Amino acid sequence: MSAVIPEGWLEQPIGNIADVVAGGTPKAGDPNNFAMSGTAIAWLTPADLSKYNSKSISHGARDLSQEGYDSSSAKLMPKGALLFSSRAPIGYVVIAENPICTNQGFKNFVFTEQVDSTYAFYYLKSIRDLAESLGSGTTFKELSGATAKTIPFRLAPLAEQKVIADKLDELLAQVESTKARLDAIPAILKSFRQSVLAAAVSGKLTEEWRDGKKLNPENDLKCELSLNEGKKRKIEATSSHELVSDNFSTSWPISKFDELYRFIDYRGKTPKKSEYGKRLYTAKNIKMGYLSNEPVEYLSEEDYKSWMTRGFSKMNDIFFVTEGHTMGCVAINTIGSDIALAQRTLTLQPYGNVRTKFHYYFMLTNSFQKLVDLNATGTAAKGIKASKFRGLPLPFPAYEEQTEIVRRVEELFAFADKIEAQVNAAQERVNNLTQSILAKAFKGELTADWRAANPDLISGENSAEALLERIKAERETLATKKKPAKKASIRKKA
Template identity: 40%
Template structure:
């Protein structure tokens, strides 16, 4: 992702103009560290999972004063922008009130020259950049020093507000569109359920019976074992060593979906092993039902699977009075699924056993009416499938709107520019000047408190670096290898003159790479 600076905008690193704030978690085994009412609002990435609002005022639980004191969580003011830095990277929200977070965030306290909604939308836009900058093996994470290098685009402040207002409006429309599409999905689900309910109750073929001289009373109440040649189960046992690149198709639960066979991740076994598993051999027209995990999903083995086998599926081989297609319709209906739910067994994993399938109740019309029912269901489901395909296409277009709109906004093309706006260059200079002033005061304070520790000690004879020769986070990297250190100890290993040491300390503190902490009467420096 390439960031281009629009005309009259400025760019910088986000750590140059904001304060980067980490978070913390007190010992979770002590319940008094947390409160559900009152206390200090505290956010974790889990609180933002599925969260759709821009502003957030609290998470699932708050920190007590005791819990806050027991961890490195920090209070941030209203308008701070929260950004999850791990598991996952890229959740964003704005603090609606004073708030704190756990260590899964690196958040930004903004100067008054930056609109919090503008920064919020911008961080959503550059999520791919943040993910690319993350490091780690078990899971990716952004450190405070790394996240401070995120690129930031700055527009004139009035333009920031115009962009944020426009994005609020557009995303409101996009969200409303998503909700409408979700309702269509629900309507289609209910439509299919209604078709199956009508099919298994006889309502679907009322006109057909009237036209063909059939009556509803001809339906008989029976069970599956009475109208099937065989009901058995697929192979149950370890299979990993038996899989081959090619051979006989071997179906598992994930290959069975309601009304259709799914070839995704289909496995294969050798012909020799297939012949050993004669009990679980599949033939076109067999009905297979998921037995474990999501019991009850059912489809008919298609004609193209001339030779196949399976694992842990219930296999139903219809007799002459039962059409395979009707058996599939009936088993996927709510009537049969309710029976499946009542018969499931197991704790760690639910199962639907062969014995229950044999005893499953069945309302059976004539073979001729079964075939008509299957034809009607297939016709209506094909209509629903077409609508669903159009729905998915519409959803895809809607999902592309968000990144496209953000990209347009941060190319400077979403709202008109006003030549009367204060230029972003002046805005950036003012932010940096104010920040320099605050940092200088802070560093002077640190310098005054810590100089007494350093000035009495002679610098060891080592090779000294110029500031131009070191990394922007030179001191922070040294701290990371040692944890919390005194300024004296850090100076001894920094390989800088005392004036350069204080200049670098001021710079890294200003960028949020490190901070001063106190324990009793002692002062230390630590990486953020």
């Protein structure tokens, strides 16, 4: 670490200030070695600290039984000990709320009462990157006991430690509160987008705009079907139409997919992928609301010609996933016709005066997605048959109104996207703010005014030098005392 610290502070290897205590694990295959959390000897693993945000901890997911404790190298540490993960990953840190032991994935620090536990907690959080850089290993990095003892520790006078700990508690609580508010915004924006879509496909978004206009959707409904479509399409009865159709504007006709769109799908097994040729888009590329470039796959020119016999997609067609765990994902074709499509994908190509983006937005609504799910079959991999899909209802306002709805939705979505970008930037700043505050704290910047106002609390007997001597004396005294047997110490706890 940088040597820039306030005058009167000391920087020492942590092994000069605290006992470094490793952990242990009894035989995992013997259930008698373990007990329910909170019923026996508290024991912690790094997994217990994954996504754990509190400053202190009392127990992990399970305890050690007396038998398990006695048969392992785990050591019980006192309340206030700093538990520091030394592998998978390096740098989780928490304060022991009560006597506790850990597995071998920790190098723990037991300080004397001359070091404030909260101060040490925040200090160890501030040097996580340094600790990770000191780790070694190939499969995963690990911090050895010998190396852990060399970690530099910044020792401030005890009174200043407590001031720093209190200031960090206050400041970082504000940061967490801000972060929580920012983290809630994406869900609010998602709800906002769904509200916009619901208003769009129900006619409420253009209710005032529509008032007084002479619109005749029936004229646009007269779509000319291609001769290849014929009139023998099988359309099965669908269920739960009311989920969507009850919400359509009463001024709009209700159509169905079969009347407005040509269906292009590909059946059978997709030909073997090639290293080059025509770009292949599969169900994996069709996400909810966009086309993904991953994975990148190709069909050879020869296979492309033999496979793409049912038709080619065009710009602004709708892509839809018909089965599997991504069933219902829908996206607009923004790449053109020079592509190949795989099975489990459906291309909807409009007849006549249809704004595909309007129906694309309809297909993104929660109510339509639920309708698809209710009309799907299967268990492990649900799917909706084309014959069912053809009969699903569609709102059909006049083309002019479709265009206006799309314009308004895109305007509102652009507004939401702008807010989302601002939130993402703010989240990044807030995520960096914690480390910035910690860095300032351990350079003495948060307590500069306090030091100037309280010179007697950082000098003489209250200085860091005097504090270090007391720590050494206390540790020497403890080291000369006879240590009780491991088992007896646990029984005393019980």
